Amino acid sequence: MPELPEVETVRRGLHRLIIGRVVKAADSDNPKSFPNAKHDVEAFLIGATVSNVRRRAKVLMIDLSTDYTLVIHLKMTGQLVFVGEQRFGAGHPNDSLINHLPDKSTRVSLTFTDDTKLFFNDQRKFGWMRLMPTVEVPNIDFMKKVGPEPLEADFTPSEFAARFKRRAGTSIKAALLDQSVVAGVGNIYADESLWGAKIHPKRLVRDIKPREFALLYTDLRAVMNLAIDKGGSSNQTYINAEGEKGRYMDFARVFRREGQECPRCGTVIIKFKAAGRGTHICPHCQKL
DNA sequence: CACTTGACCTGTCCGC
DNA sequence: TGCGGACAGGTCAAGT
Known part of the structure; x- marks a missing residue:
């Protein structure tokens, strides 16, 4: 997903919903999804109070009163869904998204002392949740190499280009997807921002002009801020912490719009493979 | 080092 | 309706 x-949308929901709740039980059916020793879970998760919910790049961190943290990567199909005091009534839009939980994709279930629950669902099992000391989180390999947060106020256009x-020697799309260059960009917002800056995804980084980097910086931030505002993109499986879909796809300009007209010039949008991923462009606006 | 490709999984969709 | 293959919001460990 x-x-x-999307991860920021989930973070905001969890921040509102689970801080202050106390973990009573933790169950997992899949060691790869939650590879923690039982004695650590019992010592540092059971009985712990949730103190904060943070995000870095696409990684979520649920901080606990024990000075341990649940570090979570949702990868492609992960979901974190809170089920509160009352479930939605039949017929509610979220009914079918939440009321059946847990289901066959549930990898981890946390139960709080008030019997509310947090489910980690993940169809493809690529995602993971790890319990570790809070001070150790910055030392995991991913955190050491990940690039700056693109939406931070002090992230400048010149730093963006320099990264x-x-x-x-690689394509601009491959570089945008590289988390060590800039944090948090994935396939949707890579395509959307490259369209905004009128850059063909297969162009080499060394051939991108300073003026084009400036446009890409501006559009990447605009697109991501709009997407947060719309609650993310629900292309297939993504839902937020309350089981709701995001609405950014209603505003997408090229992503998954092959065969439709470019909103800027009317040329038919095409799809092909770049950087190993499905890639969408306007062939008139984005020339190689 | 920098770059590309396959692997990790399950489910769905599309063409025959 | 069944079956094979391609494909899906992401990283990694290998290979060159």
Whole structure:
């Protein structure tokens, strides 16, 4: 699923819903989804109070009163869904998304002392949840190499352009997807921002002009901020912490719009493979 | 080092 | 209706 805007949407929901709740039980059916030793879970998760919910790149961190943290990566199909005091009534839009939980994709279930629950669902099992000391989180390999947060106020256009230097020989799309260049960009917002900046995804980084980097910086931030505002993109499986879909796909300009007209010039949008991923462009606006 | 490709999984959709 | 293959919001460990 989830790129920065989707993970941020989940974070905001969890921040509102689970802080202060106390963990009573933790169950998992899949060691790869939750590879923690039982004695650690019993010592540092059971009985712990949720103190904060943070995000770095596409990684979520649920901080606990025990100075341990649940670190979570949703990868392609992960969901974190809170089921509260009352479930939705039959006929409610979220009814079918939440009321059946847990289901066959549930990898981890947390139960709080008030009997509310947090489910980690993940159809493809790529995602994971790990319990570790809070001070150790910055030392995991991913955190050490991940690039800056693109939406931070102090992230400048010149820093953005400079981060690409190391990837001069690859395509701009591959570089955008590289989490060590800039944090949080995935396939949807790579395509959307490259369309905004009128850059063909297969162009080499070394051939991108400073003026084009400036446009890409501006559009990437605009697209991600809009996506957060719309609650993310629900292309297939993504839902937020309350089981709701995001609405950014209603605003998408090229992603998954092959065969439809470019909203800027009317040329038919095409799809092909770039950087190993399905890629969408306007062939008139984005020339190689 | 920098770059590309396959692997990790399950489910769905599309063409025959 | 069945079956094979391609494909799906992401990283990694390998290979060159």
